Amino acid sequence: MKTLLKLQILKSLWLPKSRCRLFHKQPRLLASQLFSHDKSARQDELQVPEYFNFASDVLDKWSQLEKDGKRPSNPAFWWVSGEGNEVRWSFEELGFHSKKVANVLSEICGLQKGDRIMLILPKIPEWWLVNVACMRTGIALIQGTSQLTAKDILYRLQASKAKCIIASDTVASAVDSVASHCQFLKTKLIVSEGRRDGWLNFNELYKSQPADHICVKTKIQDPMVIYFTSGTTGSPKMAEHTQGSLGLRPVISERYWLDLTPEDIMWCLSDTGWIVASMGSVLDPWVFGSGVFVHNLPRAESTVILNTLSRFPITAMFAAPTLFRMLVEVPYQDLNSYKFMSLQQCLSGGEPLNPEVTEQWKRKTGLTIREIYGQTETGIICSVFKGMKIKPGSMGKAVPLYDVQIIDENANVLPPGQEGDIALRIKPKRPIGLFSKYIDNPEKTAESERGNFFVTGDRGTRDEDGYFWFLGRSDDIINSSGYRIGPFEVESALLEHPAVAESAVVSSPDPLRGEVVKAFVVLSAAFSSCDLEKLTLELQEHVKKVTAPYKYPRKMEFVQQLPKTITGKIKRHELRNKEWGRK
Numbered sequence: 001m002k003t004l005l006k007l008q009i010l011k012s013l014w015l016p017k018s019r020c021r022l023f024h025k026q027p028r029l030l031a032s033q034l035f036s037h038d039k040s041a042r043q044d045e046l047q048v049p050e051y052f053n054f055a056s057d058v059l060d061k062w063s064q065l066e067k068d069g070k071r072p073s074n075p076a077f078w079w080v081s082g083e084g085n086e087v088r089w090s091f092e093e094l095g096f097h098s099k100k101v102a103n104v105l106s107e108i109c110g111l112q113k114g115d116r117i118m119l120i121l122p123k124i125p126e127w128w129l130v131n132v133a134c135m136r137t138g139i140a141l142i143q144g145t146s147q148l149t150a151k152d153i154l155y156r157l158q159a160s161k162a163k164c165i166i167a168s169d170t171v172a173s174a175v176d177s178v179a180s181h182c183q184f185l186k187t188k189l190i191v192s193e194g195r196r197d198g199w200l201n202f203n204e205l206y207k208s209q210p211a212d213h214i215c216v217k218t219k220i221q222d223p224m225v226i227y228f229t230s231g232t233t234g235s236p237k238m239a240e241h242t243q244g245s246l247g248l249r250p251v252i253s254e255r256y257w258l259d260l261t262p263e264d265i266m267w268c269l270s271d272t273g274w275i276v277a278s279m280g281s282v283l284d285p286w287v288f289g290s291g292v293f294v295h296n297l298p299r300a301e302s303t304v305i306l307n308t309l310s311r312f313p314i315t316a317m318f319a320a321p322t323l324f325r326m327l328v329e330v331p332y333q334d335l336n337s338y339k340f341m342s343l344q345q346c347l348s349g350g351e352p353l354n355p356e357v358t359e360q361w362k363r364k365t366g367l368t369i370r371e372i373y374g375q376t377e378t379g380i381i382c383s384v385f386k387g388m389k390i391k392p393g394s395m396g397k398a399v400p401l402y403d404v405q406i407i408d409e410n411a412n413v414l415p416p417g418q419e420g421d422i423a424l425r426i427k428p429k430r431p432i433g434l435f436s437k438y439i440d441n442p443e444k445t446a447e448s449e450r451g452n453f454f455v456t457g458d459r460g461t462r463d464e465d466g467y468f469w470f471l472g473r474s475d476d477i478i479n480s481s482g483y484r485i486g487p488f489e490v491e492s493a494l495l496e497h498p499a500v501a502e503s504a505v506v507s508s509p510d511p512l513r514g515e516v517v518k519a520f521v522v523l524s525a526a527f528s529s530c531d532l533e534k535l536t537l538e539l540q541e542h543v544k545k546v547t548a549p550y551k552y553p554r555k556m557e558f559v560q561q562l563p564k565t566i567t568g569k570i571k572r573h574e575l576r577n578k579e580w581g582r583k
Contacts, residue, residue: 048220048244048432049220049248050219050220051217051218051219051220052218052219052220052243052244052247052248053135053136053138053215053216053217053218053243053247054135054243054247054248054283055098055132055135055136055215056136056215057251058251058286058287059091059094059095059132059135059286060095060215062076062091062286062289063090063091063092063094063095065091065289066090066091066092067092071091071262071289072262072263074262074263074264074265074290074291075088075089075090075291076089076090076091076093076094076286076289076291076292077089077094077125077128077291077292077294078265078291078292078293078294078312079123079124079125079293079294079295079296080294080295080296080308080312081296082295082296082297082298082304087125089125091289094128094132096211097129097206097211098129098132098133098136099133099136099211099212099213100206100209100210100211100213101126101129101130101132101133101206101209102133102136102137102213103209103210103212103213104133104189104202104205104206104209105117105133105134105137105139105164106137106213107209108200108205108209109163109164109186109187109189109200110186110187111137111139111163111164111187112137112138112139113137113138113139113216113218113222114138114139114140114222114223115139115140115163115164116139116140116141116142116160116161116162116163116164116226117130117134117139117140117141117142117162117163117164117165117166118142118144118153118156118157118160118162118164118165118166118167119131119141119142119143119144119165119166119167119272120144120145120146120148120153120165120166120167120168120171120175120273121146121166121167121168121191121272122146122168122170122272122296123272123294123295123296123297124168124191124296125294126166126191126202127272128281128282128292128294130166131278131282132282134224135215135224135247136213136215136216137216138216138218138222140223140224140225140226140240141224141225141226142156142160142162142225142226142227142228143225143226143227143272143273143274143275143277143278144156144228144273145271145272145273145274146168146170146171146272146273147271147273148171148174148273149174150174150175150177150178151178153171153174153175153178154178154181154182155236156228156236157178157182157185158181158182159228159238159439159440160226160238160439161184162184162185163184163185163186163187164185164186164187164188164189165185165187165188165189166189166190166191166202167188167189167190167191168190168191168192169190169192169194169196172188172190172192172196172199175188176198179198187200188200189201189202189205190202191203218243219243220242220243220244220247220248220432221242221243221244221436222242222243223240223241223242223243223436224241224242224243224245224246224247225241225246225275225278226238226239226240226241226439227239227241227275227376229376229377237438237441237444238438238439238440238441239376239377239435239438239439240435240436240437240438240439241275241379241435241436242436244432245379245432245433245434245435245436246278246283246379246433247283248432249283249379249401249432249433250279250283250284250287251287252401252432253380253399253400253401253433254400255385255386256380256383256385256399256400257284257347257370257372257380257383257385257399258280258284258285258288258316258345258347259345259385259386260285260288260290260315260316261288261289261290262288262289262290263290263315264285264288264290264291264315264316265290265291265292265293265312265313265314265315265316265342266280266281266285266290266291266292266293266314266315266316266317266318267293267294267295267308267309267312267314267316267317267318268280268281268285268292268317268318269295269297269300269305269317269318269319269320269323270318270319270320270350271568274350275374275376275379276318276349276350279379279380280318280347281294290316293312293314295308300323300326302326302327302329302330305323305327306327306330306335306338307338309338309340309343310338310339310340310341312342313341313342314340314342314343315342315343315344315345316343316344316345316346316347317343317345317346317347318347318348318349319346319347319348320348320349320350320351320568321348321350321351321352321353321354321357322351322502322568324346324348324353324357324361324369325354325357325495325501325502327361328357328360328361328364329501329524332364335364335365336364340365340367343367344367345370345386346361346367346368346369346370347369347370347371347372348369348370348371348372349371349372349373349374349380350568350569351568351569351570352371352373352393352395352470352488352492353369353371354393354491354492354495354496355392355393355492356492356495356496357369357495358371358390358392359392368390370383370384370385370386370388370390370396371383371384371394371395371396372384372395372396373395373396373468373470375456375458376435377434377435377448377454377456378402378424378433378434378435378454378456379433379434380399381398381399381401381402381404381424381433381456382395382396382397382398382399382404382468383395383396383397383399384396384397385397391463391465391467393469393492394463394467394468394469395467395468395469395470396467396468397466397467397468398466398468401431401432401433402424402425402431402433402434403424403425403431404422404423404424404425404468405423405424405425405453405462406418406419406420406421406422406423406460406461406462406468407420407421407423407450407451407453407455408420408421409421409450410451411423411450411451411452411453416461416462416463416464417461417462417463417464418461419459419460419461419471420459420460420461421450421455421456421457421458421459421460421474422455422456422458422459422460422468422470423450423453423454423455423456424453424454424456425452425453426449426452426453426454427451427452427453428452434454457473457474458470458471458472458473458474459471459472459473459474459476459477459486470486470488471486471488471489472486472487472488473572475573476506476572476576478505478506478507478515478516478517479507479514479515480507480510480513480514480515480516480517480550485517485550485551487504487505487506487517487572488505489547489551490503490505490517490519490543490547490551490552490553491503491504491505491519493542493543493546493547493551494519494521494539494542494543494553496542496546497538497539497542498524498526498527499523499524499526499527499530499535499538499539500521500522500523500524500539501522501523501524501525502521502522502562503519503520503521503522503562504519504520504562504570504572504575505517505518505519505520505553505572506518506520506572506575506576506579507576507579507580508554508555508579508580509579509580510554516553516554516555517551517552517553517554517555518553518554518555518556518557518579519539519553519555519556519557520556520557520558520559520562520575521539521556521557521558521559522558522559522560522561522562523558532558536556539553539556540552540553540554540556562575563575
């Protein structure tokens with residue numbers, strides 16, 4: 001039997017030559033071909049291809065396998081609205097629809113390879129079609145969440161000089177309110193059943209276009225997607241990912257953060273504006289030939305999520321820690337009534353996952369949560385691999401694409417157990433998965449490098465076994481009387497107490513110690529009317545017992561909610577600025 005998937009780039013793929021020969025000698029399905037692990041392979045021995053396009057080199061190959069009867073009948077894309085509507089596409093149908101959208105962009109909108117499109121859509125099928133259509137045309141896609149305000153949209157349009165925007169009714173009025181300040185914006189496409197003045201109707205144009213489209217040739221350094229960083233400090237920056245750093249990365253990154261087969265169904269609950277949406281519900285599952293499941297949830301509700309996991313044959317799910325924290329608050333007897341007949345893998349990322357949540361989820365469902373760690377700029381750089389021993393609170397080990405180290409202020413690698421900056425080695429060879437640059441911001445690009453490393457801005461440690469431990473953002477670390485305290489450890493300790501639903505820990509000025517730990521606490525519903533003075537003392541004693549005594553929060557404030565970014569990350573800098581009287 002001949003090799004089932006012959007990527008045109010296979011011979012020059014970023015793999016050791018010995019592995020390329022192995023694939024020709026032992027034909028396998030795509031996932032098996034691309035993910036057999038050779039631990040002896042070093043990055044400096046790998047060869048990077050000149051050209052790569054995810055649509056033609058991966059998606060269209062799976063489509064051909066379907067036609068040849070060499071892929072199971074799993075849908076490649078499975079969308080449900082929650083109101084009875086459902087869409088199921090094979091890879092062949094995904095190709096058909098995305099080629100029509102590619103013609104809308106190139107023939108109707110006049111966009112060319114290298115142009116930029118801003119996409120602001122919720123979790124509807126058109127979001128996936130535009131993603132693939134941009135791959136086919138070589139257009140750089142700028143992702144945005146539907147929670148963006150008019151001010152956010154104006155900033156992103158002016159910074160990116162996008163020629164086209166594709167949006168839903170939800171944000172159309174916000175776009176119209178700022179469009180006059182964006183003379184470079186030539187075309188507005190609305191995804192709606194109705195019409196809107198000044199906008200072209202996406203659905204009408206789609207219906208009129210043929211499904212014949214020749215995919216452009218793209219080099220691995222060509223821009224693919226632009227993400228605006230979440231902006232927990234300062235204005236968001238444009239992080240550019242290329243066809244190589246985002247598209248080729250999952251082809252060569254092997255079975256580490258995600259371990260799937262063509263029989264699997266993956267549900268990623270990330271918002272469409274976040275890089276994990278691209279990795280968890282577009283690129284990485286489709287490399288394996290797996291199905292992508294989508295539930296168009298207007299808001300996260302425990303019962304809806306649990307019912308979905310019980311009703312559909314979802315085998316893998318990714319969710320942010322906030323969602324898992326919400327799910328474990330469901331009473332045991334209620335959670336136990338849901339039967340996840342297919343679910344095998346649970347993954348979490350975006351922020352550190354508190355050990356208490358992991359333990360509760362395991363106790364209540366029997367399932368393990370594997371943590372991943374990464375950033376907009378890096379993609380996933382650490383993960384708890386499938387089958388790996390879990391150390392509660394650790395974000396796992398470095399994925400093979402990256403040489404991850406803990407370094408000091410002089411870029412010296414620190415020994416195990418010492419706190420420092422989490423960094424990636426970028427010299428003498430820059431890793432393929434790392435973003436290319438901050439667009440139009442060479443100063444910030446340069447600031448992110450220290451010696452031979454890209455510095456993530458996060459603090460952490462590594463133990464003797466190679467496991468990494470997150471302490472906090474560099475500017476979140478609290479220095480009290482000479483003791484350095486990471487907020488995450490204190491937050492995790494607080495979360496173990498049943499009274500605490502959420503918490504955020506920051507520094508607060510103190511005349512004696514310079515600064516002390518302050519905790520902002522959101523109470524669980526059952527404790528909303530308790531004696532706060534008594535509870536404060538109880539929580540302080542609890543933290544002293546769970547962590548080192550000097551780490552307990554000397555100050556505590558109870559709040560209704562915590563400030564968060566549009567991707568759900570806690571804005572600790574806002575709380576810290578409030579404490580220190582900064583604007």
